[in-house]
Amino acid sequence: xxxxxxxxxxxxxxxxxxxxxxxxxxxxxxxxxxxxxxxxxxxxxxxxxxxxxxxxxxxxxxxxxxxxxxxxxxxxxxxxxxxxxxxxxxxxxxxxxxxxxxxxxxxxxxxxxxxxxxxxxxxxxxxxxxxxxxxxxxxxxxxxxxxxxxxxxxxxxxxxxxxxxxxxxxxxxxxxxxxxxxxxxxxxxxxxxxxxxxxxxxxxxxxxxxxxxxxxxxxxxxxxxxxxxxxxxxxxxxxxxxxxxxxxxxxxxxxxxxxxxxxxxxxxxxxxxxxxxxxxxxxxxxxxxxxxxxxxxxxxxxxxxxxxxxxxxxxxxxxxxxxxxxxxxxxxxxxxxxxxxxxxxxxxxxxxxxxxxxxxxxxxxxxxxxxxxxxxxxxxxxxxxxx
Numbered sequence: 001x002x003x004x005x006x007x008x009x010x011x012x013x014x015x016x017x018x019x020x021x022x023x024x025x026x027x028x029x030x031x032x033x034x035x036x037x038x039x040x041x042x043x044x045x046x047x048x049x050x051x052x053x054x055x056x057x058x059x060x061x062x063x064x065x066x067x068x069x070x071x072x073x074x075x076x077x078x079x080x081x082x083x084x085x086x087x088x089x090x091x092x093x094x095x096x097x098x099x100x101x102x103x104x105x106x107x108x109x110x111x112x113x114x115x116x117x118x119x120x121x122x123x124x125x126x127x128x129x130x131x132x133x134x135x136x137x138x139x140x141x142x143x144x145x146x147x148x149x150x151x152x153x154x155x156x157x158x159x160x161x162x163x164x165x166x167x168x169x170x171x172x173x174x175x176x177x178x179x180x181x182x183x184x185x186x187x188x189x190x191x192x193x194x195x196x197x198x199x200x201x202x203x204x205x206x207x208x209x210x211x212x213x214x215x216x217x218x219x220x221x222x223x224x225x226x227x228x229x230x231x232x233x234x235x236x237x238x239x240x241x242x243x244x245x246x247x248x249x250x251x252x253x254x255x256x257x258x259x260x261x262x263x264x265x266x267x268x269x270x271x272x273x274x275x276x277x278x279x280x281x282x283x284x285x286x287x288x289x290x291x292x293x294x295x296x297x298x299x300x301x302x303x304x305x306x307x308x309x310x311x312x313x314x315x316x317x318x319x320x321x322x323x324x325x326x327x328x329x330x331x332x333x334x335x336x337x338x339x340x341x342x343x344x345x346x347x348x349x350x351x352x353x354x355x356x357x358x359x360x361x362x363x364x365x366x367x368x369x370x371x372x373x374x375x376x377x378x379x380x381x382x383x384x385x386x387x
Contacts, residue, residue, distance in 0.1 A: 042078055044126040047135045047186040049112055050175035054078020054087070061095055070095045080112065082174035087111055103150040110143035112171065115270055118241075119279035124383045132381075133178035133186065136278055136286060140192040140270055141169040161202045168270065169194050193268030195232050199224045214245040216387075224265075233266030243387050251305035257387040261295040262338070275330045275346075278380045282328055283348025283365035285378075292332025296340065299387060301326040305356075324352035324361070348378075358385040 042054035056076030075090035093105030114122075114137040122137070129135040148162030170191050178184075201222040206215060220239040224232060239261040246254045261273050273295035277286030280297060303324040329347040331340050347368040354361025361382045367375045 042076060044122055045130045046112075046126065046137065046139070047129065047173045047175055048083060048139045048171040048189055049080030049085075050082025052078055052080045052087075052112075059091070059093065075107070080174075083171070099154060101152045103152075104148075105150075106145070106147045108145045109166075111141070112139050113142045114139050121384055127383060128381075129178065129186075131179050133181040133184040135186050138190055139171045141171050142166045144196075156206065158205050159203070160205075161200070163198075163200050165196065165198045167194075167196045168192050168268070190269070192270040193232075195268075197224055197232055197268075214247075216243040216245075217241065233268075235263055235265035235267040235271065237261070237263045237267060237271050249304075253301075253303050255299075255301045255303070255387070257297075257299045259295070259297045263293045267293065273332050275332050277378075278382070279386060280328070281330050281346055281348055282326070282350055282363050282380055283367035283375075283378050284346060289330075289332045289346065291334075293334040294338075294340075295330070295332045296345075297328070297330030299326065299328050301352075301386075306353075320356065321353055322356055324354065324363075326350050326352060326363070326365075328365070354382070359383060 040055050040057070042052070042056050044052045046052070054076050055078070057074050059072050059074035061070065061072050071092070071094050073090075073092050075088065077086065077088045079086050087110055089107060089109040089111065091105055091107030093103050096102045096104070116137045120128075120136050125135060125137050144164060144166030146162055146164035146166075148160060148164075151159045153159070171189055173186055173189050176186050199222050201220070203218070203220050205218040218239075218241045220237075222237050224236075225234045239259070241257065241259045243255070243257040246256070248254055263271060263273075269291060272290075273292045274287040274290045275281050275292075275295060275297060276284040276288030281288075301324050303322045306321045306323050327347065327349050329345045331344045331346060333340050333344065348365045349368060350363055350365030352361045352363040363380045363382065365378050365380070367378075369375075
């Protein structure tokens with residue numbers, strides 16, 4: 001019976017991921033934008049909730065007859081089997097104007113949240129946790145409410161700002177099982193600074209990358225201060241991420257991502273920066289470099305069609321795969337410098353082999369720092385594009 005149940009769950013997960021476009025994010029935080037196509041059924045697996053099942057209503061400005069509507073309800077309700085707790089989000093938003101629309105909304109929520117969704121999306125993390133005993137996200141519970149406004153500037157830019165009041169609380173590991181590698185154990189889920197946070201925030205993100213000629217960019221800013229009578233320590237946090245996807249030939253591409261983050265004041269540990277491992281510095285252990293007040297990172301990849309590589313013609317499997325050469329460099333630090341010395345960066349190089357649509361890749365990365373005898377090759381498997 002256990003094997004039948006595990007195989008059934010695996011089929012659900014594989015089907016769900018196969019229907020996602022490379023780079024799509026499926027998480028029950030839900031990124032409700034015009035390009036997102038979320039179905040009503042929600043599923044995930046992680047070490048703090050175990051199996052999670054839920055149902056959701058995506059944000060759609062259409063009425064029951066398919067006509068345009070200016071008022072939309074959205075949200076989800078789900079349940080974690082292992083931690084025996086419900087999670088939910090319920091929001092109501094109204095759209096004003098036409099092409100350059102403005103939204104005004106409010107919501108309440110009680111979520112199993114992670115600051116690491118930029119590293120690996122929840123759908124992919126569920127698969128690695130279920131199959132290989134690798135849960136890469138760190139979680140905390142946050143519940144509260146928010147009000148927000150979103151200004152859309154065509155398909156070029158989206159500006160969101162708002163006020164959120166939320167309570168953060170620790171979550172413990174409740175499930176330690178996977179289909180394979182059952183002798184391995186999940187990592188402990190790290191504690192967070194608990195309490196009520198009253199933050200204002202601003203997010204600027206680009207729209208469709210084709211509109212911007214293959215650029216993607218995002219600026220996040222949040223401020224926690226005594227302006228709203230908050231007793232928690234004051235802090236500011238800023239993150240800038242810029243990606244460029246550059247074609248350099250018929251089957252060749254160079255992709256570059258720059259990411260920089262900084263905190264001022266007494267930021268809680270869950271708002272500090274970590275680097276290392278999958279999605280960041282692929283030649284190092286996961287979150288090998290932790291708890292920095294500042295972070296800087298660059299990822300560079302060159303990809304080409306496997307059929308174009310001399311010497312691989314005898315291997316037909318490469319006809320349907322791309323080969324990637326990549327370099328990662330990054331550092332976290334906590335002193336007063338806005339930029340670190342170049343010598344502080346940890347670097348790795350590597351090669352990856354994956355599908356042409358970017359939905360699957362195996363990466364082999366070797367660190368370039370530290371004693372030579374300790375520079376072991378790190379192998380990671382991805383089911384989404386890294387950036």
